[in-house]
Amino acid sequence: MSATTRRPAAARRLAPLVTVGALLALPVLSGCTDNTRSANDGPSADPRALTVSASDTDCAVSGTQAPSGKLTFTVTNSGSKINEFYLLAGDGLRIVGEVENIGPGITRDLVLTAPAGSYFTACKPGMVGDGIRAPFTVAESGQAGATDANDGELVAAANANYASYVRDQTDQLLSKTEEFAAAYEAGDDAKARALYPVARTHWERIETVAESFGDLDPKMDLREADLEQGQRWTGWHRIEKDLWPQRAKGYKALSAAQRATFADDLVKNTKTLHARTRDMTFTVDQIANGSRGLLDEVATGKVTGEEEYWSRTDLYDFQANVDGARIGFEGLRPILASRDKALDTQLDARFSDLQTLLDQQKSGDGFKSYDAVSKSDIKALSDAVNALAEPLSKLTAAVS
Template sequence: MRKPALTLAATALATLPVFAACTENASSADGDKKSDPRALTVSSSADACDVSASSAPAGTLTFEVTNTGSQVTEFYLLGADGLTIKAEIENIGPGISRKLTVNAAPGKYVTACKPGMEGDGIRADFAVEAAADAPTVSAGDQQLTATALANYKAYVNDQSDQLVTATQKFVDLYKAGKDDEARALYPEARMHWERIETVAESFGDLDPKTDAREADLEPGQKWTGWHRIEKDLWPPAGYQALKPQQRATYGEDLMTNIKTLDSRIAGLDYTVDQIANGSRGLLEEVANGKVTGEEEAWSHTDLWDFQANVDGARVGWEGVKPIVEGKDPELGKQLDERFQALQALLDKQKQGDGFAFYDKVSDPDKKALSDAVNALSEPLSRLTAAVLS
């Protein structure tokens, strides 16, 4: 689990997104910021989330988020309900600025900064207004976009269906006390979750119930989901094992939440910036939990999760690749090369049908993986702006 990154608006496939001009460089000078209403700045401190405007015209918006506080922060663009995550950028360290690019349709939204990456954040209403200057899209780009959206939707739906099936098998084994078999299936089942993690995490009510890590729990938060069961299957010293009825309760709760996720995903459609932001978000998931070994604290099955996040990021990239190749072929080449380099390092850690347990991976190998993730993250951070240019 980590913070969501994928934009999830219900956008009909028949209605293709209208792209505004790319604003990746719009904040390079104060004059540009003032002249471009789609280039916004955000100052996030311990007790404030100051957005340069409370509204913007529809199209490609760029939020340049600067952390002026002393804690790591995040920035969200939420739907009007305050729950649906439209776009997000995370892990903004003190004194650091990062950009979030999103194609925003007219409507009501909520902005939020999360100093310390905890709680509901510091929120404010935000409006996106209909714009007369929204540019059109060429017929060729429309076809490429339609294909990318249809293929990504099919991929996410397929992974969600497989997640339901695999999780049911896992829960049945766990409830029956077949621990060896449940332990073997645990990382395999979770790969379906991890491949679409940014989609799953966009549902702010479901994600904490399903994928919360013990170290991330907030005061008073009930701990359920994958990692609660993980601890019971790989018990640390002094741990008191769950009783059969408790196992049944936690297993059935996990299954209920996975089925709810599947039903919600079935009704989703996507935009190309959602796909691009999702790829970036999945690599951030790797950097924030998998490469550090924090995700699977007891099972040490982090490399299964690592591979699945990379799978999802690569599928998202390959879906929008034909669009990017016509606009920024050098970026496309760089992304291909760095995905391949990262996959080559992951392949070295394969053992049979799975991977080495992360606590057995050498420090030099962990550093090599971390370096490859960082090398890929940089061009991937430019993907959304390239898609929307």
């Protein structure tokens, strides 16, 4: 695959409707659950159950408003292109929830808890452009919509523990990024190459949280293949190419001044991400959706070997995404076990199966280069991801 091939995942985020400063509002993690009905079934009697017909030219939502609480958007792709569906905050930038990679004729659900406020719905046919958007209103209903009151202590513990986990990972991300940037600026390429996948591990473990800040994600994690015409390329992968230019024909190495510019920019944006996560809080549907979103990242970028095109360190990212998904799941297990023991047992087994395969790809303290992974092993990893994705897609509905 060439470096200019666009990845099939929703890596290129929707452009904002407006320019905003630092977003202090809580980003809700993305994700989806298995469908239970088609968008062609017509409107539901439940005002919180909406259908979406996503074609190549239209994004027809069955309603323009809903009561606050747990909402379900059943999205059917009636077009010929792979599609995505988003619920965006009123600023048009922050992603409240998303369901990705909806193939033609496929139906998938987005389940989330939405408080009263103004939003936008958006479909993104072909996974390019700004998306087909429309205003959407959530009216105050007095219903919190998340979990049974009898589970209050378990819910509070799960939410608090995940918030602590996110803060810990961003602490480590900032520390390792500063160390990586210093080595890169100093011209110590061997040290910078060694630190690159280690630092990125902390990004990948909370990738759905980081991506929910639509102004930061393109600056920090955009791949060259996903650049829009005229867009300035910055962040991890710009530096990655400079450290591993072997696959780039006629590549001209960055100057010391250019290195300093890109390294300083990466550290600055990491500090911004770090600051925004200090007071974040989460709900069980956000955690569950985040787990599914992280596994989607594995399926659409890591197992294909597209994410780390230059360094070939994809397995580090693969493991980190799985780590983050597993942490989210494990934090919700006390709630899930009391509601759907069979699903709890199935998810535990599928995570274990996938980890066994990943362990076989380890080399020393890290992982093999992705180029050294056999096609049969890649197929086995892909199959294990798919086997986990199906039950994981049911987690949000089970715990919300």
